[in-house]
Amino acid sequence: MSQLIFNNxxxxxxxxxxxxxxxxxxxxxSAARAxxxxxxxxxxxxxxxxxxxxxxxxxxxxxxxVLENAIVSETLSEALTGCVLAIGMSARKRQISHELxxxxxxxxxxxxxxxxxxxxxxxxxxMSGLSNAELDCCQLLAMIPANxxxxxxxLAAAVxxxxxxxxxxxxxxxxxxxxxxxxATNEALEGFYAHLEETLIxxxxxNPSAPKKLSERIRRIYARAQLEKEEVNLLRxxxxxxxxxxxxxxx
Amino acid sequence: MSQLIFNNxxxxxxxxxxxxxxxxxxxxxSAARAxxxxxxxxxxxxxxxxxxxxxxxxxxxxxxxVLENAIVSETLSEALTGCVLAIGMSARKRQISHELxxxxxxxxxxxxxxxxxxxxxxxxxxMSGLSNAELDCCQLLAMIPANxxxxxxxLAAAVxxxxxxxxxxxxxxxxxxxxxxxxATNEALEGFYAHLEETLIxxxxxNPSAPKKLSERIRRIYARAQLEKEEVNLLRxxxxxxxxxxxxxxx
Numbered sequence: 001m002s003q004l005i006f007n008n009x010x011x012x013x014x015x016x017x018x019x020x021x022x023x024x025x026x027x028x029x030s031a032a033r034a035x036x037x038x039x040x041x042x043x044x045x046x047x048x049x050x051x052x053x054x055x056x057x058x059x060x061x062x063x064x065x066v067l068e069n070a071i072v073s074e075t076l077s078e079a080l081t082g083c084v085l086a087i088g089m090s091a092r093k094r095q096i097s098h099e100l101x102x103x104x105x106x107x108x109x110x111x112x113x114x115x116x117x118x119x120x121x122x123x124x125x126x127m128s129g130l131s132n133a134e135l136d137c138c139q140l141l142a143m144i145p146a147n148x149x150x151x152x153x154x155l156a157a158a159v160x161x162x163x164x165x166x167x168x169x170x171x172x173x174x175x176x177x178x179x180x181x182x183x184a185t186n187e188a189l190e191g192f193y194a195h196l197e198e199t200l201i202x203x204x205x206x207n208p209s210a211p212k213k214l215s216e217r218i219r220r221i222y223a224r225a226q227l228e229k230e231e232v233n234l235l236r237x238x239x240x241x242x243x244x245x246x247x248x249x250x251x
Numbered sequence: 252m253s254q255l256i257f258n259n260x261x262x263x264x265x266x267x268x269x270x271x272x273x274x275x276x277x278x279x280x281s282a283a284r285a286x287x288x289x290x291x292x293x294x295x296x297x298x299x300x301x302x303x304x305x306x307x308x309x310x311x312x313x314x315x316x317v318l319e320n321a322i323v324s325e326t327l328s329e330a331l332t333g334c335v336l337a338i339g340m341s342a343r344k345r346q347i348s349h350e351l352x353x354x355x356x357x358x359x360x361x362x363x364x365x366x367x368x369x370x371x372x373x374x375x376x377x378m379s380g381l382s383n384a385e386l387d388c389c390q391l392l393a394m395i396p397a398n399x400x401x402x403x404x405x406l407a408a409a410v411x412x413x414x415x416x417x418x419x420x421x422x423x424x425x426x427x428x429x430x431x432x433x434x435a436t437n438e439a440l441e442g443f444y445a446h447l448e449e450t451l452i453x454x455x456x457x458n459p460s461a462p463k464k465l466s467e468r469i470r471r472i473y474a475r476a477q478l479e480k481e482e483v484n485l486l487r488x489x490x491x492x493x494x495x496x497x498x499x500x501x502x
Binding site: 028030034036037038039061062076078102104117144145146147150151152153154156160161162167168170199200203204205214218222224225227228231234235237238241242 | 281287288289290312314317387398401402403404407410412419424452456468475478482485488492493
């Protein structure tokens, strides 16, 4: 297997691993090592409890460079800047309508999109995984089909499995030649959601004092659609006109 | 996903994980945890440097039962008693004539044979892997196609990936479809599209004399979202209010 050529292709460079609110610095180090063994290098840390930390460095062994270049942020949304797909790792089934696939299928989709555009693999805390607010920043949920009687993978072990599947997807030549459409970035999506929410308040559909659940449901619809850049423009055009009907027309 | 039935089928019961001369007891505990998350329980330890050990138990978390039932032996050959296939994990290519496959292929073969007969997954030391004498006890070599510039997976991480592949091989094609949410019928979707189109005409976005292309683009967005029945109702509620803003509110 001529693997060397894959170290320089853009796909690995377009994939970031985002760890949210990690409690144990050792897990950050182990995750960095797991990433690097699979050829990934871009680590983002959202509000880590301790970082930098000697224990993280110790457990990263030969992947200290991944830690040194890690980007720390206050919010998940910030860590997703520029990404067109955020895949949230989920240890369990949730009562929500995010599309849920196993990590193999998720890795296939990730590697395909990452051949041209940035994507993120998002991991929650050791104890409770991703919060609902964090899930709302993701467009797809991925799960490792673990033993239902004991499904508690160590965080770094989950990172290892997911990164392994991404590497396998890339190496197995399953990348299609067809270019993906240009997907909307995280910022473009957030701009659309804010615009939509404001419009729904204006027309009296959304109660601004208790918008939470309805907003979430609507976000999930569009998350599943994985909106393209042009589609966001189209939808925002509709929103703009919906508040100024008949004053001017598009055509 | 009705995975429970797979916990009792013989295949997982016919697979043992053998760790040879492990240096760090923490790795034994982490490996036990990795095994159990994938439904495996039979751990064999060949000449472990420290076992039992408090650090191993701590890192096994909910998999202490795997450690308690671990079988310690003096030789690999002893640990392989009763097995018809021993798969040695190799981090690198070796100058030997063993058949070498990647872990996915190895897992497929393992799961097939293990459906009727015992097999072993054999891991060497953290520093140098399997010795030549240990390799001589194996019939097949498996490798994780790691980054050639940094291929050093943690021992427990390698166990996690191999056990994950075995689980995937066993589960593949056997998972029942997850119960989907109630999706919108074709009629419900057409009703929504007609409602949406009418609204877009009313607000002056859509030219009724040439609506074709825009309507198609919008339909494609919602088609990808695979709308649920309840979501169609939600979206139509928004459409209704958007033409009668401020006259009444939903909340």
